[in-house]
Amino acid sequence: MQFRCLTEVRILFVRGKSIVTSRYFAFFSRNWEGSIKDTPLLIFLFYLVFDLQADKVTVIYIVFHIHIFFRDVLQVEVTSPPGLSGSTASIHGDDLYLFAGHGRQGNINDLYHFNLRKREWELLSSYKEEYSNPSPRDKAVSWIYNNKFYCFGGFGPPLQGFLSENGKFTSDDSSYPTRGWNNQLLEYDISKKKWVRHLAPGQHMQAAQVRNKVYIFGGRYQMERLNDLHFVEVDNLQWSGRLTTEGNIPEGRSWHSLSALDDGRLFMYGGFNTSCQPLSDAWTLDLLTLQWSQLKHVPGDRPRLWHTACVTPSQEVVIHGGCSNNILDYQVQTVSFDLMTGGELKLVLLQYFPVYRALESQIYRCSL
Known part of the structure; x- marks a missing residue:
């Protein structure tokens, strides 16, 4: 393990490769069972490992303490949902909602609830309910607002x-059978457990929620990113x-x-451009002036x-998982990351770093 402390950016590297293809989600908790020495601030890097052949899903929590850089792993095997990729999920309190994706039978439109x-797991809606569920899809974005799940x-x-x-x-002109992009905005009422009909109108875009607004940037359309x-005002x-x-x-x-971010900015990192090149740039967007700024450090x-x-x-922005090369080039081995087998985790500091935080890790390690 290597730790680097710079003036404007702090990054923790745990080196190695992962042989697991995973779907990652991240969330925070201040009062989680089994917290380290009763310390309050924990980050949980939660992800799903899908075994398509066995149709089995493994749920993995990586419990990571930001202050002292200590992690623990909890692994739980479950039987639902089936193996999927490209699903979208949002976490609200102790509940995770997982929608759609692509599996052995193609796209699905199932909506699952997982109590953390x-x-x-609980199956809330299924593809079998054709006339009360949206169309199947993958690579959508989602968020939760006022006890409603949006996609x-x-x-x-x-x-x-x-x-x-x-x-x-x-x-998509290159797909067979016919698949393509849609711009539907969907709403699921969590209390009533049903999809809501609205008269309201990309693939791989990303969204960030700021109070009652959800910002959406980028994504692929045909051959262009x-x-x-x-x-959208929710x-x-x-x-x-x-x-x-x-x-x-x-x-x-x-x-x-x-x-x-809490100060009225969005933070964007990495991605995949039109030339199929992985990106390592970082940007902030001031939501008041709509001014983009690249982080040079x-x-x-x-x-x-x-x-x-x-x-x-x-x-601090914690970046976890993902790949580092062109995943569409099947002649090149995909390099992916996860903390279970080594992997890599980045911690990007967006403001001045308090001295006491720099000391906490060393104090904790000396007490072991």
Whole structure:
């Protein structure tokens, strides 16, 4: 393990390769069972490992203490949902909601609920309920607001059945059978346990929620990766249209991460550009002025895509998992990361680092 402390960026590296293909989600808890020496701030890097042949899912919690750089791993094997890729998920309290994805039978539109404390799955809606569920898809984005689960966009078969009149479908000319992009905005009422019908209108785009607005940047459309920015007001489901931003604009990308900071900025990292090159750049967007700024102090030699990121209360961005090379080049071995087998974790500091935080790790290690 190597630890580097710089003036403006702090990164923890745990080196190695992962042989596991995973779907990562990250969230925080201040009062989780089994916390380390009763210390309050824990980050949980939660992800699913899908075994397509055995149709088995393993749920893994990586419990990581930001202050002292100590981690623990909890692994739970479950039987539901089936092996999937490209699902979208959001966490609300102790509950995770997992929607859609692509498996052995193609795209699905199942919605699952997983209780993080009880470690139990519940199937909320299924593809068998054709006339009360949205169309199958993968690579969508989701968020939770006012006890409702929202989903936007995705890639899959043409829209059909329930809500098929909402939104637009554009076919991918290179796919067979026909698959393509949609711009549907979907709402699931968690209390009533049903999808809601709305008359409201990419693939691999990313979203960040700031109070009642959800910002969406980039994504792939046909053979181009976009760099446009939009937001939707969740209270009335009204779209902003394409926003005009200032400064140097990041190049188009998909498979990046987009995180909301407490000071009114968005933080974007990495991704995959139109030339199929993995990216390692980091940007912030001031939501008041819509000014993009590139962070020059973030290392430019560590590309990352298909990763996850979340923000600590100290405004540090934790980047976990993902791949570092062109995953579409099947002649090159994909290099992926996870903390169970070594992997790599980045911790990016976006403000001045208190001295006491630098000392906590050393004090803890000396006490072992």
